Amino acid sequence: MSLLLIEKDAEDCWCQYVIWAKNPYWAPDLDENLISDEQHSTTASSGARQNAGLLEAALLSEKVYLYTINDCVYSNVQAEIFATLLPSELINQYPLEGKTRTHFVGILLFGDVSGFTALCEKYFAEGGKGGTYKLTATLNSYIGAMVDVIYSYGGDIIKFSGDAFLAVWKVKRNDYIVEVIHRAIVCAMYIQHSLGSFETDANVLLRVKLAISAGNVIFSSIGEETSKYYVIYGKAVDEVKEAQDTCVSGDVVLAPSAWGHCSHVNYLYTHKDEIHIKILRIIYNPWQTNRKLFNLPPKQIVDLEKKYRYQIQRFKQVESFTDLNSAKFETVRPEVRTAAQRQLGPFLRPYLIPPVVAQVDAEQPLDYLTEMRLVTTVFINVILDKKGSVETIIERVDEVYTQIWQVVQKQMGVVNKVCMFDKDIMFLVIFGLRGAHHEYNAMRSLKCAYKIRSIISQLPHVKGIACGVTVGMTYCGVVGHPLRQEYTVIGAPVNKAARLMMYFPNKVTCDQQTYFNSGLSPIYFTEQEQKVLKGIGKVAGIYEYSEGKRGGGNVTIYQLPPLLGRDTELQTFQRVLDGYEGYPCGVLYCGDKGVGKTRLLEEFMIMCVNKPLRIILITLQTNHSTILYYTIQQIFKFMLNFASDEDIKSRTGKIISLLAGTEYVKYVFLLTHVLNLDVNDAPPELFSRSSQEVMKLKNKTLHKLIQLVWVLS
Known part of the structure; x- marks a missing residue:
């Protein structure tokens, strides 16, 4: 008896054939259910999982993306829910078709909260003891309270980014910039006064640091008709990030662009460095003539569930609420009602990720999306040539975003965040969210990251690109204020991916768990030196993934690494070897280059040790097809x-x-x-x-x- 292994290497497809025969007169007829394309399931023995993969892809791509604006009809409540997930600046733009862009003078407030990762780990350790619910309640009460303060002082939350947020005060035609800046300072001081140090019931201390800048900015839409995002950029954006880098928890720091418009006698302050100012206390309101001492109100955290109980109830019972003009709907954010009155639901839809859109389409509360979930995180950092106008830079960001989205959506991933700071544009891509789970997300994410790096690095205005990939349990859900919330992912794997992205420039790197979960051959990985990652510590087991160095990896291997995630294939092959009735005498295993077919053949050969078999291994190249x-x-x-x-x-x-x-x-x-x-x-x-x-x-x-x-x- 003989075992024949054939490996075929083609430009667009790699295939390995495993043909097992005990009867020399038998001509193999391969069952089509044993043939599986890696893009759908990468499994050679289960037609059912192939169909499941196709169904997931359909749910994610066709159901969510292929609706045109004219096909979508949303109720008032659904439009309002969409509006809670997007900034007021976007909702107020008119018209919303195409790529809108507005120029204005803005006061930016950037906040960074510490303690979220430790909080997630603490609640996650509780397992089935309601940890996810407690975490959601804590995040919403803390972030929601800050959001409520910002809107109460006339600001607008542009975006949440995990444990950070960016707010803007728009200077209108009849406004004095000094008064708008002072309003932002009062807001920041109030946040530090009431929420600067917040101890949770899990004994984890949450703290926030805040930075303020001022200047001309551009708010712009990017992307295609079926998938859009929005960015805000200008010199003030770079300055607020630089100011935030000088902060420690509890600080309110002003960039020179903001401090230059302030009356110094109104504040008690100190210098953080040569150009940045830390506000210690507000002495007077600048528009008060009698120069009264300014005191903040007593410390308090607003009860959002009580204050916005009508809106919360309305959004949780989508079908039963139809009264748009209820007098109870008084809010600090009237843009939510505006979205319904202008019937903006179809226009806001492309700005939201598929899991959220599917939930709203199904008329289900967004609370149901909250969960601890095993996902693969890909952080991408693109360094652009910033020569040129702000409009030119935004056009370059638009091009990069479109290219990344086109690659990611084909692999059932989601572009969750886009952030612009200084020379960097950061993209957060998630694989494995609800409705888009795949058995081989780790492998898909690595191949996707490598393809993105290959495509983006060829653009003439890109100076560098780095990708960090991790796998792990993260908190996934909609957090924030009842009237301004966002879908976000928080957890140690997300932070680790961001650190890998920053510490290993111009590479696609991953952690050890991603390396093992990918099921890819070690020849695609090169072990990197150990580094101390900020907020994490010294980390070993970091690997660079590269498809262009096949056979050139230097991973230290003392034996073949364990084969993970291939139980179905191994069980099927073992049953073929054992001659189980109903099992064919041939197996066809198909998949893209680098998905682990060679490693699977190695495992098949190991399974045939001490069996009366002769193993024949044949490698086919593209030119052999002629x-x-x-x-x-x-x-x-x-x-x-x-x-x-x-x-x-x-x-x-x-x-x-x-x-x-x-x-x-x-x-x-x-x-x-x-x-x-x-x-x-x-x-x-x-x-x-x-x-x-x-x-x-x-x-x-x-x-x-x-x-x-x-x-x-």
Whole structure:
């Protein structure tokens, strides 16, 4: 008995064939359910999972993306829910078709909260004791309270980014910039006064640091009609990030662009460095003539569930609420009602990720999306050439976003966040969210990250790109204020991916868990030096993933690494070996380059140790497809032990000697082209036979030769 392993390397597809036969007269008919494309399931033995993968892809792509604006009809409540997930600046833009862009003077407030990762780990450790619910309640009460303060002081939350947020105060035509800046400072001081140090019931301390800048900014839409995002950019954005970098928890720091417009006598302050100012206390309101001492109100955290109970109830019972003009709907954020009055639901839809859109389409509360979930996180940092106008830079960001989205959506991933700071544009891509789970998310994310890096690095205005990939349990859900919330992912794996992205420039790097979960061969990975990552510590087991260095990896391996996530394939092959009734004698395993087919064949060979089998391994290259009968020639070459330099006459003599004594020896001529033999004389009787009869004789001769070779081997 023999085991035949064939590996085919093509430009667009890599295939390995595993053909097992105990009966030399059996011609394998491969069941189509055993054939699976990696893009759908990467599983050779389960047609059911292939269909499930296709269903997931349909739910994510066709159901969510293929609706046109004219096909979508949303109720008032659904439009309002969409509006709670987007900034007021976007909702107020008109028209919303195409790529809108607005220029204005803005006061930016950037906040960074510390303690969220520790809080997630604390609640996650509680397992089934309501940890997810407690975490949601804590996040909403803390972040929601800050959001409520910001809107109460006239600001607008542009975006949440995990444990950070960016708010803006728009300076309107009749406003004095000094008053708007002061309003932002009062808001920031109030947040520090009431929420600057917040101890949770899990004994984890949450703290926040705040930075303020001022200047001209542009708010712009980016992306395509089916998938859009929004960015805000200008010199003030870079300055607020620089100011935030000088902060420690509890600080309110002003950039020079903001401090230059302030009356210094109104504040008690100190210098953080040569250009940044830390506000210690507000002494006077600048527009007060009697110069009264300014005191903040007593510390308090607003009860959002009580204050906004009508809106919360309305959004949780989507179908039963239809009264748009209720007097109870008084809010600090009137844009939510505006979205319904202007029927903006179809226009806001492309700005939201598929899991959220699907939930709203199903008329289900967004609370149901909250969960601890195993996801794969890809952080991408793109360094652009910032020469040119702000409009030019935003156009470049638009191009990069579109390219990334086109790659990600084909692999069932989601672009969750886009952030612009200084020279960097950061993208947060998530694989494995609800409705888009796949068995091989780790493998898909690595291949996706490598493809993105290959495409983006070719753009003329891109100076560098780095990707960090991690796998782990993270908090996934909609958090924030009842009237301004966002879908976010928080957890140690997310932070780790961000650190890998920053510490290993111009590479696709991953942690050890991603390396093992990917199921990819070690030849695609190169172990990196240990580094101390900020907020994490010294980390070992960091690998660079590269498809261009196959065979060049230097991973230290003392034995073959464990094969993870291939239980179905191994069980199927074992049943084939054991001769289970109903199992075929052949297996076809298909997939893209680098998905782990070579490693799977290695495991198959290990399973055949100490069995009465002869293993034949054949590797096929793309150019072999132009050579007729190349594969079968290679099979006979190995089974008959032909030398690599054996001439054609010697091979012909061996084939004839095998068939000697049989009635088929005179028909060796028919195998001349099939086995590359040197037989020039055809039997005279062939000239009187029809082409169909000649073909039957050819097949019978080949089957007889296979039988004899099988016995010999």
